[in-house]
Amino acid sequence: EAPLHNHFIRQIVIDDRAAGKHAGQVATRFPPEPNGYLHIGHAKSICLNFGIAGEFGGRCNLRFDDTNPTKEDVEFVESIKEDVRWLGFSWNELRHASDYFEVFYQCAEKLIRDGKAFVCDLTAEQVREYRGTLTEPGRNSPFRDRSVEENLDLFRRMRAGEFPDGARTLRVKIDMSSGNINLRDPAIYRIRHVEHQNTGNAWCIYPMYDYAHCISDAVEGITHSLCTLEFEDHRPLYDWCLREIDLPGHPELVQSLVDRGLPTPVRTPQQIEFSRLNLDFTVMSKRKLMALVQEGLVDGWNDPRMPTLSGVRRRGFPAAALRALCERVGVTKQNSVIEFSVLEGCVREELDANAARRLAVIDPLKLVITNLQADHEETLTFPNHPKNEAFGNRSVPFSPELWIEREDFMEVPPKGFHRLVPGGEVRLRGVGIVKCEKLEKDASGAVIEVHCTLDPETRPGHSGADRKVKGTIHWVSARHAIAAEIRLYDRLFNVADPDDDSDGKTYRDHLNPDSKRVVQGWIEPAAARADAETAFQFERLGYFVADRYDHRSDKPVFNRAVTLRDSWAK
Numbered sequence: 154e155a156p157l158h159n160h161f162i163r164q165i166v167i168d169d170r171a172a173g174k175h176a177g178q179v180a181t182r183f184p185p186e187p188n189g190y191l192h193i194g195h196a197k198s199i200c201l202n203f204g205i206a207g208e209f210g211g212r213c214n215l216r217f218d219d220t221n222p223t224k225e226d227v228e229f230v231e232s233i234k235e236d237v238r239w240l241g242f243s244w245n246e247l248r249h250a251s252d253y254f255e256v257f258y259q260c261a262e263k264l265i266r267d268g269k270a271f272v273c274d275l276t277a278e279q280v281r282e283y284r285g286t287l288t289e290p291g292r293n294s295p296f297r298d299r300s301v302e303e304n305l306d307l308f309r310r311m312r313a314g315e316f317p318d319g320a321r322t323l324r325v326k327i328d329m330s331s332g333n334i335n336l337r338d339p340a341i342y343r344i345r346h347v348e349h350q351n352t353g354n355a356w357c358i359y360p361m362y363d364y365a366h367c368i369s370d371a372v373e374g375i376t377h378s379l380c381t382l383e384f385e386d387h388r389p390l391y392d393w394c395l396r397e398i399d400l401p402g403h404p405e406l407v408q409s410l411v412d413r414g415l416p417t418p419v420r421t422p423q424q425i426e427f428s429r430l431n432l433d434f435t436v437m438s439k440r441k442l443m444a445l446v447q448e449g450l451v452d453g454w455n456d457p458r459m460p461t462l463s464g465v466r467r468r469g470f471p472a473a474a475l476r477a478l479c480e481r482v483g484v485t486k487q488n489s490v491i492e493f494s495v496l497e498g499c500v501r502e503e504l505d506a507n508a509a510r511r512l513a514v515i516d517p518l519k520l521v522i523t524n525l526q527a528d529h530e531e532t533l534t535f536p537n538h539p540k541n542e543a544f545g546n547r548s549v550p551f552s553p554e555l556w557i558e559r560e561d562f563m564e565v566p567p568k569g570f571h572r573l574v575p576g577g578e579v580r581l582r583g584v585g586i587v588k589c590e591k592l593e594k595d596a597s598g599a600v601i602e603v604h605c606t607l608d609p610e611t612r613p614g615h616s617g618a619d620r621k622v623k624g625t626i627h628w629v630s631a632r633h634a635i636a637a638e639i640r641l642y643d644r645l646f647n648v649a650d651p652d653d654d655s656d657g658k659t660y661r662d663h664l665n666p667d668s669k670r671v672v673q674g675w676i677e678p679a680a681a682r683a684d685a686e687t688a689f690q691f692e693r694l695g696y697f698v699a700d701r702y703d704h705r706s707d708k709p710v711f712n713r714a715v716t717l718r719d720s721w722a723k
């Protein structure tokens with residue numbers, strides 16, 4: 154059953170199935186908080202959770218972890234659904250943690266009745282004082298020994314809205330001297346008189362993450378609750394809550410779930426932690442991404458320079474490249490920073506295999522072939538992919554006036570320059586060999602046209618077609634080319650670790666001023682005709698994608714996804 158690149162989480166699942174745990178079932182969930190857009194790091198969690206469920210015939214829920222009341226997250230909810238689908242996954246069920254608010258509440262009353270939870274009147278500051286430190290044990294809250302009756306009464310009045318924000322919390326009784334600070338009687342409810350986007354004004358007390366998460370997992374029958382390493386120290390609390398609440402042992406609670414229309418395969422899930430995906434040359438905390446958007450440092454969450462999934466999608470990174478990255482990075486407990494060039498390598502690999510080739514010129518210089526009639530016109534046939542005949546062929550119009558790349562001509566070439574020079578020869582891709590005979594210059598002396606003759610014997614199918622010259626350059630027919638807006642994107646930051654603020658600088662100080670350049674180029678008609686989001690290799694230039702939002706065949710817009718080679722290599 155084990156696939157080629159095994160990892161420890163897959164092995165746990167394999168072993169659990171072999172042992173008949175959870176009746177051999179596998180259920181996972183991806184639990185984003187809808188407080189921002191998903192980023193490349195989330196892709197790792199998505200690929201892992203959906204991947205494991207898919208491999209073992211299990212199910213994976215998309216669960217919005219919306220226990221924090223916030224208002225404006227409809228946009229985030231929609232983008233998260235779209236991004237998960239784009240990555241190639243479909244969820245078994247869509248759930249909201251807020252669907253379970255009543256369950257969380259009933260479980261809290263049970264903890265109170267069992268003498269495991271108490272209402273605490275300490276202020277936030279006092280709670281901190283009582284908590285102790287890493288080296289010093291904490292002290293019991295003076296409210297810890299309240300009677301069950303008083304606790305139930307106060308907790309119900311908290312729910313009823315009798316107390317202001319921060320006046321009281323509900324805490325569980327674990328151990329104020331525990332070496333793990335998470336176990337020092339953590340709060341599981343706080344008072345917040347805030348409207349919730351899903352439950353409106355129904356609640357003014359909200360559960361804390363650790364408490365809500367484990368119960369949500371149990372309610373959904375999650376078998377393997379996969380999360381990132383920072384939750385390792387929270388696992389004892391996760392396990393404590395589930396053990397003390399014992400959902401599977403309380404059929405009446407479970408029945409109340411069924412009554413609410415929840416199919417409830419209640420289970421005791423296992424939390425397993427893995428390391429986060431970190432990338433250099435970018436930031437991936439939602440707070441910082443939000444700041445970039447709000448401060449106008451980028452053009453929105455889906456700016457092609459953003460590490461958000463909607464950003465890299467718009468940039469032209471295929472979903473398959475992100476899945477390949479996650480596969481390559483693997484799943485371990487070791488924290489590491491992956492080089493951005495590894496991701497770019499995955500993008501190149503994917504697009505090299507799957508993107509058709511097209512001709513485009515992004516910094517145009519006119520080349521005129523003087524030994525053809527001015528009105529000469531031909532249709533040439535080009536293969537769409539040099540390594541894959543299945544891509545077929547296309548027609549490329551050719552005429553004596555062409556656009557070539559300005560950097561492919563030099564009047565005074567440096568040593569080793571193998572492209573076009575005065576009196577020199579170069580091959581025009583798919584056409585034949587031209588010789589530079591004459592230059593046209595403007596008043597300032599800048600070259601505006603290169604006049605050449607085409608050697609007819611070197612045209613495809615002719616006797617000299619194989620004649621060797623050093624360089625081959627690309628071109629488009631000036632008469633037929635379509636003007637296109639070309640957005641040349643590069644990395645957003647110019648240092649490997651923009652998060653490093655030890656020198657007093659912040660990520661804002663490390664923005665790459667050249668991360669976006671917009672130029673007007675010329676593209677062959679077959680490129681302009683493409684649908685939005687079609688990716689091409691513009692020969693010799695890089696991989697480009699028709700912009701998802703702005704591209705139109707009569708007004709093409711292309712974004713550069715990656716250059717052909719890694720220009721950041723050390």
Ligand code: ATP
Pocket residue numbers: 183184185186187193194195197198218379380381428429430431437438439440
């Ligand atoms: P941030 O710190 O950027 O706000 P988060 O972890 O709070 O991220 P959530 O919306 O809670 O964001 O994340 C949903 C899931 O994705 C969680 O299970 C989380 O562990 C996982 N996740 C988030 N970032 C990464 C990452 N860089 N690598 C792997 N998994 C991640």
Ligand code: MG
Pocket residue numbers: 186
């Ligand atoms: Mg989170």
Ligand code: MG
Pocket residue numbers: 186439
């Ligand atoms: Mg967060």
